[in-house]
Amino acid sequence: MLLPSPASSPARLADRHARDAAATLGLTLPTDVVLYLLLPLYADRFGLTLPEVGLLLAANRLVRIAGYGWISRLHARHGPRRMCSAAALATLACALGAGLLSGFWALLPLRLLWGLSYAAMNLSLQALVTAQAEGAAQRSGRAQAIVAAGPMLALPLAAVLAAAWSPRAVFGVLAVCTLLALPFARRLPPGPAAEPGAVPSTPTSRMRLRRPGSLDMWSFVEGLALDGLFIIGLTVLGQQALPEGAVFAAGLLMAARYLSEMLLSPTGGHLAERWGAERMLVALSLLTAAALTAFGAGGGSLSMWACAAAVVVLRALQLPLLAPIVAQRNPGPGRVPALAARLAWRDIGAGLGPMLAGLLLPVAPPWLLYGTAAVALGAAAVACRRPKAPEES
Numbered sequence: 500m501l502l503p504s505p506a507s508s509p510a511r512l513a514d515r516h517a518r519d520a521a522a523t524l525g526l527t528l529p530t531d532v533v534l535y536l537l538l539p540l541y542a543d544r545f546g547l548t549l550p551e552v553g554l555l556l557a558a559n560r561l562v563r564i565a566g567y568g569w570i571s572r573l574h575a576r577h578g579p580r581r582m583c584s585a586a587a588l589a590t591l592a593c594a595l596g597a598g599l600l601s602g603f604w605a606l607l608p609l610r611l612l613w614g615l616s617y618a619a620m621n622l623s624l625q626a627l628v629t630a631q632a633e634g635a636a637q638r639s640g641r642a643q644a645i646v647a648a649g650p651m652l653a654l655p656l657a658a659v660l661a662a663a664w665s666p667r668a669v670f671g672v673l674a675v676c677t678l679l680a681l682p683f684a685r686r687l688p689p690g691p692a693a694e695p696g697a698v699p700s701t702p703t704s705r706m707r708l709r710r711p712g713s714l715d716m717w718s719f720v721e722g723l724a725l726d727g728l729f730i731i732g733l734t735v736l737g738q739q740a741l742p743e744g745a746v747f748a749a750g751l752l753m754a755a756r757y758l759s760e761m762l763l764s765p766t767g768g769h770l771a772e773r774w775g776a777e778r779m780l781v782a783l784s785l786l787t788a789a790a791l792t793a794f795g796a797g798g799g800s801l802s803m804w805a806c807a808a809a810v811v812v813l814r815a816l817q818l819p820l821l822a823p824i825v826a827q828r829n830p831g832p833g834r835v836p837a838l839a840a841r842l843a844w845r846d847i848g849a850g851l852g853p854m855l856a857g858l859l860l861p862v863a864p865p866w867l868l869y870g871t872a873a874v875a876l877g878a879a880a881v882a883c884r885r886p887k888a889p890e891e892s
Contacts, residue, residue, distance in 0.1 A: 513631040516579075517638050519683045520624040521645035523583050526680035527590040527620065528646065529653035530673045531559065531613055532757075534597065536654060536750050541666040546601035553853070555606055559614030560850035564843050570618045571839040579623035583684035586616035591677045598670030618842070623687070625838045629826035636776050639819035640768020647760035649676070654757070658750030711844060714825060717784070717879040718841045719848040724872040725814050726845075727852010729791065729807075730756070732860060732869070759815040767816035771823065777884060780820045784880030787813040788873035795869025824883075 538545060538552045547555070574582055589612050596609045624646070628639045653676070657669045711719065730753075771779045790809040797803020821841060829837035859868055 510631050510633045513627065514634070514638055514641075516627045516630070516687055517624065517642045518645060519686045520579060520583065520620070520627050521642035522683040523587060523680045523687075524617075524620045524624055525646040525649035526676050526683070527587055527616070527649075529649050529657075530590050530594045530597070530670070530677060531617065532650040532753070533653055533657045533669060533673065536657060536753060537661055537666045537669065541661065544666055545606065547603060547606075551603040555603065555610050557850050557853065558607060558610040559617065560846045562611045562614035563618045563846045564850070566615050567618055567622070567839040567843040567846075568836075570615065570622055571836050574619070574622055574626065574835060578688055579627060580685065580687040580689045582619040583623050583687055584681065586619040587677060587680045587684050589613070589616040590680075591674055594670045594674040594677055598667050598674070621842060622835070622839055625822050625842070626835050627687070629822050629834060629838070632826065634772065635823040635826060636771035636819055637765070637768040639822050640765040640771075643764035643768075643818045644761045647757040647764065651754050651757035651761055654750045654754040655747075658747050662747070713879070713882040714821070714828075714841055715844045717780075717876075717883050718821065718845040720872075720875045720879040721784075721817075722845040722848030722850075723852040723855070724791065724848075724876050725787070725810070726849035727854075728856050728868065728872050729794070729810060731853050731856035732794075732865070756811055756814075759811045760818060763812060763815035764818050768819040770816070771820050776820045776823045776827075780817065780824065781880045781884055783813050783817045783820075785877050787817070788877035788880075791873040791876065792866075792870050795865040795867075795873075797865075 535556060538547065538556065539549065542549055542552050570582075593609045593613045593616070597606065600606055600609070624642060628642050629635050631638075653673065656672070660669045660672065767779070767783075787810060790806045790813060794803055794806040794810060797806055822838060825837050825841055826834050
């Protein structure tokens with residue numbers, strides 16, 4: 500009797516699918532990330548005002564909040580191969596459009612299209628990462644490192660190309676990168692039946708944003724504090740430190756964030772497998788809260804930059820932890836909709852964070868702003884250890 504090859508075991512197959520999904524997202528994500536670098540600095544080149552830039556950068560998150568339920572049902576019906584292939588082609592259109600079109604109303608449909616495309620690729624990635632319980636945290640860490648490699652390389656390159664040639668030229672290069680994602684998308688499972696643990700779309704497997712549970716609140720606060728308030732504050736500080744080279748300063752700071760994810764997310768996944776993802780989430784969140792408080796109290800000193808580096812490192816270690824916890828608490832048909840719900844709550848927080856930063860950074864003392872965010876993050880992390888019921892986790 501022939502024994503199954505180790506390379507074809509469910510865990511190995513899940514590893515390969517997760518790598519391919521991560522490569523698809525890593526090659527398409529720069530089309531979005533680079534806009535956060537170029538639009539605020541070259542708004543006039545794109546026919547935009549700064550308020551219009553803010554709305555465009557928020558639009559992709561807003562459409563994801565509304566669209567994750569629909570994306571979850573499409574994923575259950577069509578599977579990751581079709582979803583990610585269609586999303587990669589849509590991202591190609593977004594890259595070409597950003598290089599050719601000008602004005603708010605011309606660029607807005609592209610931002611909405613990207614938002615739905617990202618939702619499809621990210622949800623597919625999270626589903627494939629957690630398709631097998633064995634090694635899910637390590638798989639999540641490795642996948643996050645692959646995803647981060649794309650933006651980490653693209654941001655400094657975009658800063659150089661924008662200064663040497665034109666910000667428009669950057670998107671021609673990104674369009675080529677997006678084409679490279681298609682072969683990886685075509686290697687993904689063709690349908691839900693090919694994904695271990697997947698189930699058809701049913702009324703019980705649909706995502707519903709109900710009263711937030713502990714993991715929902717942690718996702719919301721983490722998105723607001725770290726993807727919103729902290730990142731915007733860090734970018735402002737970088738521009739103040741190097742006013743003559745704002746595009747390079749902002750590009751390097753944003754690239755450093757993704758470099759830390761690429762290097763440290765696998766470590767976070769390994770530690771989670773050894774010590775438990777839930778325990779690591781609480782411990783790392785409390786450490787992040789302490790570093791965030793010190794960052795706000797730094798007042799421009801060297802210690803503030805050290806605390807900023809600590810926040811970036813701790814955030815990278817945390818990234819692989821949530822998906823395995825969600826999968827463990829929501830086995831069976833509830834897994835993919837639960838993952839979609841957590842992603843939606845994170846987007847709500849990450850969308851609200853930049854708006855709060857813009858309103859409060861000019862008027863509120865940094866120690867109060869970041870101290871309050873730190874307290875909320877620590878409280879949300881501690882609450883994650885006491886779920887009342889599986890559906891409230």
